[in-house]
Amino acid sequence: MPRGVGQMDMNQYLEVFIEESKEHLQACNEQLLELEKNPEDIAIVNEIFRSAHTLKGMSATMGYEDLAKLTHQMENVLDAIRNGKIKFNPEILDVVFLAVDDLEAMVQSIADGGDGKRDVSNVVAKLLLIENGESPANAEAKKEVAVAIAEKPQAAKSEYDEFELTVLQQSRDQGFETYEITVALRDDCLLKAARVFMIFEILEKIGEVIKANPSVDQLEEENFDQEFTITIVSKESNHDIQKKIMKVSEVDRVDVNIISLENLRQYEEQEVTDVTPEKNNHVEIENTSNEDQESKPEDKKAANTTKHSSSKTIRVNIERLDILLNLFEELVIDRGRLEQISRDLNNQELHETVERMSRTTGDLQNIILNMRMVPVETVFNRFPRMVRQLARDLNKKIDLEIIGAETELDRTVIDEIGDPLVHLIRNALDHGVETPEERKANGKSEVGTVVLKAYHSGNHVFIEIEDDGAGISRDKVLSKALSKGIVTEQAAASMTDSQVYELILASGFSTADKISAVSGRGVGLDVVKSTIESLGGSISIESKLGQGSVFSIQLPLTLSIISVMLTEIQQEKFAIPLSSIIETAIVKKTDILNAHNQQVIDFRGKVVPVLFLNEIFEVPVFEELEDEFYSVVIVRKGDKMAGLVVDSFIGQQEVVLKSLGNYLTNVFAISGATILGDGQVALIVDCNALIK
Amino acid sequence: MSEAVASDIKLIVFQLMNKEYAIPVNQVQSIEKVEHITRVPKTEKFIKGVINLRGVITPIIDLRSRFELEEAEVTESTRVIIVNFNDLEVGFIVDLANDVIDIPVESIEPPPEVVGVTEAEYINGVAKIGKRLLILIDLEKILIPEQLSNLGIEG
Numbered sequence: 001m002p003r004g005v006g007q008m009d010m011n012q013y014l015e016v017f018i019e020e021s022k023e024h025l026q027a028c029n030e031q032l033l034e035l036e037k038n039p040e041d042i043a044i045v046n047e048i049f050r051s052a053h054t055l056k057g058m059s060a061t062m063g064y065e066d067l068a069k070l071t072h073q074m075e076n077v078l079d080a081i082r083n084g085k086i087k088f089n090p091e092i093l094d095v096v097f098l099a100v101d102d103l104e105a106m107v108q109s110i111a112d113g114g115d116g117k118r119d120v121s122n123v124v125a126k127l128l129l130i131e132n133g134e135s136p137a138n139a140e141a142k143k144e145v146a147v148a149i150a151e152k153p154q155a156a157k158s159e160y161d162e163f164e165l166t167v168l169q170q171s172r173d174q175g176f177e178t179y180e181i182t183v184a185l186r187d188d189c190l191l192k193a194a195r196v197f198m199i200f201e202i203l204e205k206i207g208e209v210i211k212a213n214p215s216v217d218q219l220e221e222e223n224f225d226q227e228f229t230i231t232i233v234s235k236e237s238n239h240d241i242q243k244k245i246m247k248v249s250e251v252d253r254v255d256v257n258i259i260s261l262e263n264l265r266q267y268e269e270q271e272v273t274d275v276t277p278e279k280n281n282h283v284e285i286e287n288t289s290n291e292d293q294e295s296k297p298e299d300k301k302a303a304n305t306t307k308h309s310s311s312k313t314i315r316v317n318i319e320r321l322d323i324l325l326n327l328f329e330e331l332v333i334d335r336g337r338l339e340q341i342s343r344d345l346n347n348q349e350l351h352e353t354v355e356r357m358s359r360t361t362g363d364l365q366n367i368i369l370n371m372r373m374v375p376v377e378t379v380f381n382r383f384p385r386m387v388r389q390l391a392r393d394l395n396k397k398i399d400l401e402i403i404g405a406e407t408e409l410d411r412t413v414i415d416e417i418g419d420p421l422v423h424l425i426r427n428a429l430d431h432g433v434e435t436p437e438e439r440k441a442n443g444k445s446e447v448g449t450v451v452l453k454a455y456h457s458g459n460h461v462f463i464e465i466e467d468d469g470a471g472i473s474r475d476k477v478l479s480k481a482l483s484k485g486i487v488t489e490q491a492a493a494s495m496t497d498s499q500v501y502e503l504i505l506a507s508g509f510s511t512a513d514k515i516s517a518v519s520g521r522g523v524g525l526d527v528v529k530s531t532i533e534s535l536g537g538s539i540s541i542e543s544k545l546g547q548g549s550v551f552s553i554q555l556p557l558t559l560s561i562i563s564v565m566l567t568e569i570q571q572e573k574f575a576i577p578l579s580s581i582i583e584t585a586i587v588k589k590t591d592i593l594n595a596h597n598q599q600v601i602d603f604r605g606k607v608v609p610v611l612f613l614n615e616i617f618e619v620p621v622f623e624e625l626e627d628e629f630y631s632v633v634i635v636r637k638g639d640k641m642a643g644l645v646v647d648s649f650i651g652q653q654e655v656v657l658k659s660l661g662n663y664l665t666n667v668f669a670i671s672g673a674t675i676l677g678d679g680q681v682a683l684i685v686d687c688n689a690l691i692k
Numbered sequence: 693m694s695e696a697v698a699s700d701i702k703l704i705v706f707q708l709m710n711k712e713y714a715i716p717v718n719q720v721q722s723i724e725k726v727e728h729i730t731r732v733p734k735t736e737k738f739i740k741g742v743i744n745l746r747g748v749i750t751p752i753i754d755l756r757s758r759f760e761l762e763e764a765e766v767t768e769s770t771r772v773i774i775v776n777f778n779d780l781e782v783g784f785i786v787d788l789a790n791d792v793i794d795i796p797v798e799s800i801e802p803p804p805e806v807v808g809v810t811e812a813e814y815i816n817g818v819a820k821i822g823k824r825l826l827i828l829i830d831l832e833k834i835l836i837p838e839q840l841s842n843l844g845i846e847g
Contacts, residue, residue, distance in 0.1 A: 329747075330747055333747070572730070572731065616733075617733035617734070618733050618734065619733070620731075658748075658749045659749070660732070660742060660749055660751065661742075661748075661749055661750065661751060661780075661781060662779055662780050662781075663751045663780045663781070663782050663835065664732060664735065664739070664742070664751050667732055667733075667734065667735060668733070668734045669733075669734075670732065670733070673730070673742060673749045675744045675747065675749075679727075679728075679744055680728045680730060680744065681728075681730040681741075681742050681743065681744050681749060682730065683730065683732065683733075
């Protein structure tokens with residue numbers, strides 16, 4: 001089959017191609033790391049080979065020559081390894097990793113709208129050297145043969161003509177069996193042409209393709225439903241052929257039938273008068289299915305066993321989910337409005353209906369938000385590679401352990417969290433884990449461990465990066481911070497350990513004695529902190545000198561619909577996110593104490609500063625409230641707390657978080673707005689900005 | 693503006709302090725009545741707050757205040773003109789908005805040079821139609837003044 005793309009409009013497949021390519025490359029990466037641990041395991045090589053092979057088929061179909069060329073060469077090397085022609089060694093692994101890097105770059109370029117072209121000659125040459133056992137010329141020749149064979153069936157008509165029958169007869173005389181193979185692709189198969197290409201590749205290895213129905217041209221242009229029939233001559237058993245074809249992904253069913261020439265001759269005589277291709281096609285399919293009946297149950301079983309691993313999913317563009325969420329947000333606003341109307345009218349029937357609707361929309365909300373959830377795996381899976389590379393660069397021995405990769409987070413959070421994690425892991429590797437010599441001297445094992453852990457807790461997801469390295473030295477951090485003018489001497493003396501550790505997240509801080517290329521540019525960690533805070537999360541650090549450190553990130557599950565406590569100040573309403581609230585309290589005016597220019601209250605034995613929101617937000621006064629009690633919302637940011645004084649609490653509510661738009665950016669202590677049930681806008685208080 | 697071919701430009705006309713101003717119709721998204729405006733603390737004086745415009749939070753600017761004119765009470769005729777400029781969606785409070793007219797492009801003259809009047813800084817040109825004098829406002833200068841980025845942020 002020729003590798004050209006023809007006039008096929010590939011754009012519609014591009015997205016699928018990119019997604020699948022990324023998945024296959026990720027699989028390659030993961031398996032290669034596996035292989036490094038178990039170099040003798042041929043099953044892993046097979047796994048990588050399969051991914052590379054699929055990738056080759058897809059990229060060739062899509063017309064990305066460089067991509068196909070490189071995967072082809074990679075495939076050859078892998079093939080040689082699994083056939084025991086060459087011995088696997090770390091050097092080979094490095095080159096294959098290099099090739100995967102190139103492939104990733106090419107796929108990325110395609111995803112960014114580029115042409116996916118890249119100079120791969122260097123890596124290809126290296127792969128060729130490795131492959132050495134088999135000369136490159138040989139491989140080239142093979143390819144040409146494949147093309148020649150593939151082109152032959154193009155000349156074939158729908159029926160077996162005299163020439164084909166003669167060929168079949170001759171092959172049979174030489175001990176070849178004739179098979180008619182009916183392949184059914186899965187209904188949701190998108191790159192049909194790619195699958196056809198892959199199936200032909202397999203067939204060309206085991207025998208000679210005599211005929212295809214529909215014709216190869218039509219197959220290539222995807223001018224067929226889900227099924228097509230190929231006639232080949234081969235010495236392999238029908239069972240083996242079936243198994244090999246089933247290896248191609250998205251193949252639903254493969255029926256392989258031995259056909260006798262006598263049957264064919266008869267056919268010819270029957271149909272020879274006037275055969276339209278369609279009619280012939282029809283009869284043939286019927287015929288195969290008749291002949292097929294006995295072998296079918298077995299085939300089905302085979303098909304089932306290969307299929308069970310893939311769960312039923314569909315790909316949905318994230319934009320559509322965003323639109324769905326937006327529409328749902330409108331519904332949440334209307335729900336709030338209805339709830340209010342029903343309260344006001346006090347009609348029992350209306351009340352019940354609204355109640356039921358609230359429950360249904362509540363379920364709907366869970367489902368929609370769940371749909372946007374992505375396992376953190378999608379971010380975590382690039383770290384093993386990174387850690388391996390970094391450990392090499394730094395001459396350290398490091399084991400990366402990943403726990404809870406299946407933990408799910410909102411897509412928006414996932415998209416943002418990657419870079420901060422990269423920074424933190426680099427930091428742990430560079431500044432945390434010591435060199436093997438140091439570790440040995442300190443009585444630790446030479447290999448350092450970095451644990452990346454994700455888990456759910458309440459309405460939050462926690463991601464922790466833990467290392468068993470040197471830990472953070474309080475004195476070192478403090479002296480550095482003092483010299484950089486980040487803290488004053490007095491402040492430093494009263495700081496808790498974790499407050500001191502958090503100084504390393506301040507801008508312009510770098511604790512490493514020498515600045516290395518890996519981390520320690522001193523710009524990274526403060527960016528980490530601000531990114532996480534912009535996502536509504538927080539970061540804290542624990543550390544024991546000589547034993548290691550834990551960086552703990554707390555993130556909200558979702559960003560778009562949040563629970564708030566609605567409060568009133570004069571005639572204005574302010575929403576305070578529940579995630580920041582510890583509790584609400586009613587405090588006597590006389591219980592408010594004065595401590596250096598700051599009013600405080602005693603809250604469960606702790607001294608908590610009190611902030612009057614009406615003063616902070618300069619709320620216009622319509623009526624003086626004479627009350628001997630204050631309504632206080634106790635909020636926190638990390639370990640720190642504050643009491644926000646409001647006039648009254650309205651209640652707890654689920655609201656849709658909206659931005660103030662492009663014009664009003666950086667409004668002090670306001671993180672956004674929401675639309676209330678009555679259609680009015682309430683501002684959402686940013687407690688992080690209020691607590692210093 | 694000096695094209696030889698006579699072409700018309702469609703303008704939305706509104707009033708401030710009995711003077712007539714105009715914005716090209718393609719920059720106007722809609723004209724609304726004044727509804728509840730939620731004040732946004734610690735912003736410029738001329739930013740009156742935000743409204744819920746069919747689910748979109750839209751900031752509202754009092755044009756009188758922006759031009760450093762005397763502010764007026766909201767009356768029956770007070771309108772909010774929602775403009776869309778460079779992805780900025782903002783509403784202007786005006787005294788009255790009641791006319792859409794077509795004027796020939798060449799009737800627009802450069803703004804008169806007056807020193808010391810704030811309003812003059814935000815003017816694109818003036819158009820004389822019979823006895824009426826229309827003042828064309830410059831959205832870019834109104835929405836993206838240099839000092840806004842310095843003054844608007846606190847803390």
